[in-house]
Amino acid sequence: MNLQDLGDRIRHRRKKSGLTQTDIANAVQVSPQAVSKWERGENAPDISILPDLAQLLGVSIEWLLGCQSIDKDVIEATIVDIRARAAREKSEHLEPRDFANWTNSVCYQVTESALRFGGIPIKTRGAGILCLFSGSHHQDRAIDAALNAIQLFNEPLKVGMSSGMIYFGAIGHPDYARPDIIGEAVSIALLNSEWADDHTDTATAIDAKTIEGSQLRDNISLTRRQVTFPGISHQVTAVELPIK
Secondary structure (H helix, E strand, O other), X not given: OOHHHHHHHHHHHHHHOOOOHHHHHHHHOOOXXXXXXXXXXXXXXXXXXXXXXXXXXXXXXHHHOOOOOOOOOEEEEEEEEEEEOOHHHHHHHOOHHHHHHHHXXXXXXXXXXXXXXXXXXXXXXXXXXXXXXXXXXXXXXXXXXXXXXXXXXXXXXXXXXXXXXXXXXXXXXOOOOEEEEEOHHHHHHHHHHHHHHHHOOOOEEEEHHHHXXXXXXXXXXXXXXXXXXXXXXOOXXXXXXXXX
């Protein structure tokens, strides 16, 4: 295997997806320095990392290793929508610049929690972010990131989460396209956060698919609720996060 060719392929797909070396490192749980060495042809990813790396980059393992294969842009992931609950109230009482500073502080802190557990911030959503977790144990890492943000942030947050297959790639006019995520799991994560804000004590809601893929699946104390969302043809099982 030619390491320089492998590094070139990783760099090409990373840049095409609009990801940084840090994004890749967080997602597959290695250091940014390791990714840099891959791209320079100084080292190769461990064989155990290849499936997650290939999925994240939207290609097959065979393509990464130099064989011809069709690129993929659909991956399995957990989507997290995490935002401050007080955004509307703050916008009414703060001057625009002060509100922007407050919003930036929220985005900074919740992004740091996502990065700590290997999440990829996709975009800001008001006073918060939408991010994805892929690769090994993505459900548990997403849950841990949300709990970490809730415990560390000094104002109430609302969290929606869902797992499933999503499209991950550039969206929009070619001159302005940015990495984005599309799919039912994204819609449910967004709907869960709004529903949780009005219907749960902790303002958190994650779907059954996330629970079943996590260590919480054996927690019999979790309360499951069947929710009907507009635009979703089936009921969604929403579960409130157990926050200590």
